[in-house]
Amino acid sequence: MSITSSPWPGACDCHMHVYEDRWPLAPTATFKPPHAPASAYRDVQRELGLARTVVIQPTGYAFDNRCTLAALAALGPEARAIVVVAPETAPAELQSLHDVGVRGVRYMMLPGGVLPWSGLERAAAAIAPLGWHIDLQLDGRELPQHEAMLRRLPCRLVIDHVGRFMGPVEPDGEPVRALCRLLDSDRCWIKISAPYESSRSGPPDYDDIAWIARLVARRYPERCLWASNWPHPNQNPAPANAAMLDWGLGFCAGAAAQKQVLVDNPAELYGFAPIGAT
Numbered sequence: 001m002s003i004t005s006s007p008w009p010g011a012c013d014c015h016m017h018v019y020e021d022r023w024p025l026a027p028t029a030t031f032k033p034p035h036a037p038a039s040a041y042r043d044v045q046r047e048l049g050l051a052r053t054v055v056i057q058p059t060g061y062a063f064d065n066r067c068t069l070a071a072l073a074a075l076g077p078e079a080r081a082i083v084v085v086a087p088e089t090a091p092a093e094l095q096s097l098h099d100v101g102v103r104g105v106r107y108m109m110l111p112g113g114v115l116p117w118s119g120l121e122r123a124a125a126a127i128a129p130l131g132w133h134i135d136l137q138l139d140g141r142e143l144p145q146h147e148a149m150l151r152r153l154p155c156r157l158v159i160d161h162v163g164r165f166m167g168p169v170e171p172d173g174e175p176v177r178a179l180c181r182l183l184d185s186d187r188c189w190i191k192i193s194a195p196y197e198s199s200r201s202g203p204p205d206y207d208d209i210a211w212i213a214r215l216v217a218r219r220y221p222e223r224c225l226w227a228s229n230w231p232h233p234n235q236n237p238a239p240a241n242a243a244m245l246d247w248g249l250g251f252c253a254g255a256a257a258q259k260q261v262l263v264d265n266p267a268e269l270y271g272f273a274p275i276g277a278t
Helices: 038-048 066-075 091-099 117-130 140-151 174-184 207-219 241-249 255-270
Strands: 012-016 052-056 079-083 102-108 133-137 156-159 188-192 224-226
Touching: 012 038, 012 224, 012 255, 038 052, 038 066, 038 241, 052 066, 052 255, 066 079, 091 102, 091 117, 102 117, 117 133, 117 140, 140 174, 156 174, 174 188, 174 207, 188 207, 188 255, 207 241, 224 241, 224 255, 241 255
Parallel strands: 012 052, 052 079, 079 102, 102 133, 133 156, 156 188, 188 224
Antiparallel strands: none
């Protein structure tokens, strides 16, 4: 089932980045990103028929959220953002971020990340009253090690990029079983996105990742999100945006499930207004 653009109003890209040369990279940055302003992303929205987006704070900017917040303002009321803030951030500052459209805190547990596992539970407790979530990127093979802690978080949890398993895993292996147990709860979501981040077999089908995407899309359609990961940082050549949409939604069991992943689930998680509401 080929989907080169969304036919549904309210379609949402749940993970993209904005990079602007005017904002300096942090010393912890692991690569030089492309100049990718919010204005350029508008072309992606038009190409794919997307109305909504979620701007994810790039690891390269560490705790400096200025670029992400500027992009959030530029993209308007149909945008949300995920930022990087310390667990001890004051409630008043969190509320101010909420008021402009922030809906979560990013924990990157791979090179370039600046928030450690040790602060995650404290952060979750601080953001739970706002209805925010932890946006977690990790090597999915580590899920069994952290599952118990993740299950007791008082806030929602979103797992990036099909779990980003950075090595082979088996369908009945404990890492995949841990992922499924998390998704069995009513507080965990997963992004069907960026297979190139962990695939060894590569494009166009990313076969070694595709079976995991198919598993979660068919078993947990109410827990899946789609994302472009634009501008596909550190990928050369970058994949076609339409190909990423087609890859992700192609695992859904029909048009109703595709709409759920692209429209309904993001609206619930990120707090978008109902379509047509004023």
